[in-house]
Amino acid sequence: MKSKTAKLRRAQLDQQFMTAHGISSVKTPKTGWVREVRTALGMSMSDLAARLGVIKQRIEGLEKNEVAGTVTIESLRKAAEAMNCDFVYHFVPKQGLQKTLESQASKVAEEIVRSSEHSMSLELQSTSKSAQKALVEEIALELLRNEDRRIWSLKK
Structure with a gap:
């Protein structure tokens, strides 16, 4: 909920x-x-x-x-x-909040894949770029679906 x-x-x-x-x-x-x-x-x-x-x-x-x-x-x-004015105070995201969340989840997913890909390449088990991209998308969706706290673990 x-x-x-x-x-x-x-x-x-x-x-x-x-x-x-x-x-x-x-x-x-x-x-x-x-x-x-x-x-x-x-x-x-x-x-x-x-x-x-x-x-x-x-x-x-x-x-x-x-x-x-x-x-x-x-x-x-x-x-x-x-001065007979209204004072307005607010934030305006550079992109929408949902877009910001999705973008951050993708960054974290890329980092997760990059880290595991490095280990796999040391063992001569690296994957193709298209497979890596698909994995990044899958992990990002999973992070979003689970509201995973790791989404905000990267600084930028």
Whole structure:
């Protein structure tokens, strides 16, 4: 049951991510979103500070930390709210989650076959490339079917 639930959830997330791909193509401004939106609204640092109930120096720090990548999600959420914006935070997979899982299973299967093929070649029992490819596909499917933890044993 767990595997069906995980597979269904992957499919649901993949569907959501498909709609988010347009969002992921939006590049973060060099000055950061807080400063970009604040200045586009004609809002000074002092204005934003007053709306957040902090001093101007906190806004300077917020903008600097955003560009440096050290800002907190909560700080961005509050700043967005103070500028009448929604704060959106999410991951967008480079390929779908199911595709990522299948790709990783194939990599692990290739490693398993490569390792056993090396041992077999030392014993002069190596197999053809087509047989190796078929074995990789079979092992990958088995890894996926069993939700084998080894799928994530390789770093990349």
